[in-house]
Amino acid sequence: MTGGTGKKENPSHNFYPLAHVFLFHLGSDEFCDVVISSFLSPIPWLLGSILLLAVAIICIYLFYRQPKQEQTVEKEDEAPKTPDPKEAANSELMQRIHHLVVEEKQFLNSDLTVSALAKQIGTHRNNISACVNLIKGCNFTQYVNGYRIEYAKQLMLKYPDQKANAIGIDSGFANDTSFFRTFRALTGQTPGDWKKQQSSQAETEA
Numbered sequence: 001m002t003g004g005t006g007k008k009e010n011p012s013h014n015f016y017p018l019a020h021v022f023l024f025h026l027g028s029d030e031f032c033d034v035v036i037s038s039f040l041s042p043i044p045w046l047l048g049s050i051l052l053l054a055v056a057i058i059c060i061y062l063f064y065r066q067p068k069q070e071q072t073v074e075k076e077d078e079a080p081k082t083p084d085p086k087e088a089a090n091s092e093l094m095q096r097i098h099h100l101v102v103e104e105k106q107f108l109n110s111d112l113t114v115s116a117l118a119k120q121i122g123t124h125r126n127n128i129s130a131c132v133n134l135i136k137g138c139n140f141t142q143y144v145n146g147y148r149i150e151y152a153k154q155l156m157l158k159y160p161d162q163k164a165n166a167i168g169i170d171s172g173f174a175n176d177t178s179f180f181r182t183f184r185a186l187t188g189q190t191p192g193d194w195k196k197q198q199s200s201q202a203e204t205e206a
Contacts, residue, residue, distance in 0.1 A: 093131045096121050107147040108172040114140045143181050148172040152183065156195050164191040 024188075100120060101107050118125040132143050152171040155162065168179025168191075183191050 029146065070151070090131050090134055093121070093123070093127065097132065097148065101144060105142045108151070108170075110169075110172050110174040112144060118184060144172075146186065149183055149186050152179070152191070153194070155190045158196060160195065160199070164195075167191070 031067030031152070041087055068135065070122070095153045100117060103170065106112050114128050118128045121128070129140055132138065132140050136143050138146075148171045152167050155167045155170060156164070158168070164176050168183075171179065173179040173182070180190065183189075183194070189197070
């Protein structure tokens with residue numbers, strides 16, 4: 001119904017509409033009933049709830065699964081590595097070299113060579129050289145001479161009046177020339193200068 005007014009000219013028609021009303025029919029009543037009934041049916045709501053629940057479960061699973069993967073990677077990183085057979089063999093060989101050269105003081109023997117030591121150990125001389133070079137970072141001669149120089153220092157402190165060339169011979173060097181040259185190479189000083197420096201330090205501390 002729309003509003004209107006009556007006119008005096010025609011008293012029998014006392015209502016005139018002021019506007020028009022249009023009714024659009026979008027479909028049959030059966031179609032509307034199906035849509036409404038489908039919307040109000042519990043099945044779509046149930047399916048939607050199941051879908052949302054499944055998505056939530058997947059998100060929770062992925063959220064808690066990521067830290068476990070990181071922990072697994074950390075545990076794998078912390079797992080002990082399998083020892084290298086070559087590294088173990090070199091370590092064992094170096095222990096035997098150290099025992100003969102240092103503990104048995106074969107470095108005091110001026111005739112000590114790689115071949116002589118390899119014969120005692122029962123291996124090839126190349127294995128001795130490679131092992132010392134790998135673990136100590138020097139060749140066999142430098143390795144042995146290092147202990148000879150340290151021993152010579154002890155002798156000079158213990159016997160300050162003994163001549164340097166005699167100390168060199170007692171420390172395993174074949175001659176005094178080799179002793180002086182090696183001593184300077186390792187300490188940057190001659191045996192005499194080194195002895196004076198040690199004496200000066202001892203007097204200062206006293």
